[in-house]
Amino acid sequence: NAGVTQTPKFQVLKTGQSMTLQCAQDMNHEYMSWYRQDPGMGLRLIHYSVGAGITDQGEVPNGYNVSRSTTEDFPLRLLSAAPSQTSVYFCASSWLAGSGELFFGEGSRLTVL
Amino acid sequence: AQSVAQPEDQVNVAEGNPLTVKCTYSVSGNPYLFWYVQYPNRGLQFLLKYITGDNLVKGSYGFEAEFNKSQTSFHLKKPSALVSDSALYFCAVRDSIDQTGANNLFFGTGTRLTVIP
Numbered sequence: 001n002a003g004v005t006q007t008p009k010f011q012v013l014k015t016g017q018s019m020t021l022q023c024a025q026d027m028n029h030e031y032m033s034w035y036r037q038d039p040g041m042g043l044r045l046i047h048y049s050v051g052a053g054i055t056d057q058g059e060v061p062n063g064y065n066v067s068r069s070t071t072e073d074f075p076l077r078l079l080s081a082a083p084s085q086t087s088v089y090f091c092a093s094s095w096l097a098g099s100g101e102l103f104f105g106e107g108s109r110l111t112v113l
Numbered sequence: 114a115q116s117v118a119q120p121e122d123q124v125n126v127a128e129g130n131p132l133t134v135k136c137t138y139s140v141s142g143n144p145y146l147f148w149y150v151q152y153p154n155r156g157l158q159f160l161l162k163y164i165t166g167d168n169l170v171k172g173s174y175g176f177e178a179e180f181n182k183s184q185t186s187f188h189l190k191k192p193s194a195l196v197s198d199s200a201l202y203f204c205a206v207r208d209s210i211d212q213t214g215a216n217n218l219f220f221g222t223g224t225r226l227t228v229i230p
Contacts, residue, residue, distance in 0.1 A: 004156075031215060031216045033215075033216075033217065035220075040122075040222055041222060042117075042203065042220040042221055042222040042223055043157075043203065043220040044220075045217055045218075045219075048215055048217055050215050056215070058217065090156055090157065092157075094216045096215075096216060100145070100207065100216030101147060101159045101162055102147075102149075102157075102159070102216065102218060103159070104149075104156035104157040104158070105156050106154075106155060106156045107154075107155070107156055
C-alpha cells in the first residue's frame with residue numbers, strides 16, 4: 001500500500017517557468033489537499049478538493065492551480081514560478097467521514113531561482 | 114476563524130525525563146485537535162487526535178495529550194523521552210462547524226524537540 005505519493009522530490013526552476021507537482025493516493029480518499037511548509041510559518045493550505053471535479057482555494061492560493069479529474073490524482077501547477085514559491089510542498093489526503101486525520105506524502109522541495 | 118499557537122520554537126529535554134510540547138487553539142465551534150510529528154526530510158505522521166470524550170488521549174510511540182477546554186489547550190506529553198523522539202512536532206485544529214465540509218486542518222508553526230542523551 002503506497003499511501004500518498006508525490007513526484008518529483010526535488011526540483012529547481014528559473015523564475016517564470018511553469019511546472020506540475022504530482023500527487024496520487026491509493027486509499028480511495030475523497031479529500032485531498034496541498035500545503036506548503038516554510039520555516040517559522042508551519043504548514044499553510046494552498047488548495048483542496050472534496051472529490052473528483054471539485055476544488056477550492058485555501059489560505060495561500062495565488063500563483064497555483066489545481067484540478068481533480070480522478071479520485072486518485074491531485075496535481076498542483078505553478079503557472080509562472082517566483083522565488084517566493086521556494087518551499088517544501090506536501091500533499092495530504094483523508095476520508096471525509098469521521099475525524100479526518102490527514103495522510104501526508106513525503107514532500108516535494110522546490111527551489112525557484 | 115481557526116488558529117493554533119505553539120509558543121515554543123524549541124524544547125530541549127534530557128533522555129528519560131518527561132516532556133511537554135505546548136499548544137493552544139482558537140475555534141468557533143468545538144475543536145478537532147491533532148498532533149503530527151515530522152522527522153528530517155519526511156512527511157508528517159499522525160500521532161494522536163481529540164474529537165470528543167476523555168480529555169486524556171493516548172497515541173503512537175507512548176505519546177499522550179490532554180485537552181483542556183477552559184484553557185483552550187492541547188499539550189503533548191510523554192512520561193519518559195527517548196533520543197529517537199527528537200523531531201519537529203505540529204499541533205493542528207479543525208473546527209467542528211467548518212462550513213466548507215472539508216477536512217482542512219490549520220497547523221501551528223511547529224516545535225522542534227531535542228532529546229539530549
